Amino acid sequence: MLTTQARLAMRNNQPVRLVGDLYHIIDIKRVNGTSRMIATIKKIGLAEGKYEPIYEPIDVDIEYLERA
Numbered sequence: 552m553l554t555t556q557a558r559l560a561m562r563n564n565q566p567v568r569l570v571g572d573l574y575h576i577i578d579i580k581r582v583n584g585t586s587r588m589i590a591t592i593k594k595i596g597l598a599e600g601k602y603e604p605i606y607e608p609i610d611v612d613i614e615y616l617e618r619a
Contacts, residue, residue, distance in 0.1 A: 552616040554579070554588050566595055566619040569611060573619055577608055588613040 552560075552567065560567050561576040568574075574592040581588055590613050594606040 552613055552618065554613060556618065557588070557590055557613050557616060560618070561590075567592070568617045568619045569615060574616075576616075579613070590616060592616075 557567070557576060557579055559565070561579060564575065566573040566575060569592065573595045575595055576590050576592055578591040579588055580591075589610050591608050591610050593608045
């Protein structure tokens with residue numbers, strides 16, 4: 552996913568897909584000294600569209616995310 556697409560998804564609270572599951576982007580940050588961008592994401596519960604309490608936020612490279 553492009554950085555601009557990820558920022559739009561974060562701003563509009565749109566879900567993104569990673570390995571078949573849906574996530575919300577919480578934060579986007581740049582890795583020091585490189586051009587890589589890392590997104591902090593949290594898994595969405597399928598029934599309510601809300602966060603499930605057992606899932607913790609994880610950091611993942613933006614290139615691995617897809618639009619849902």
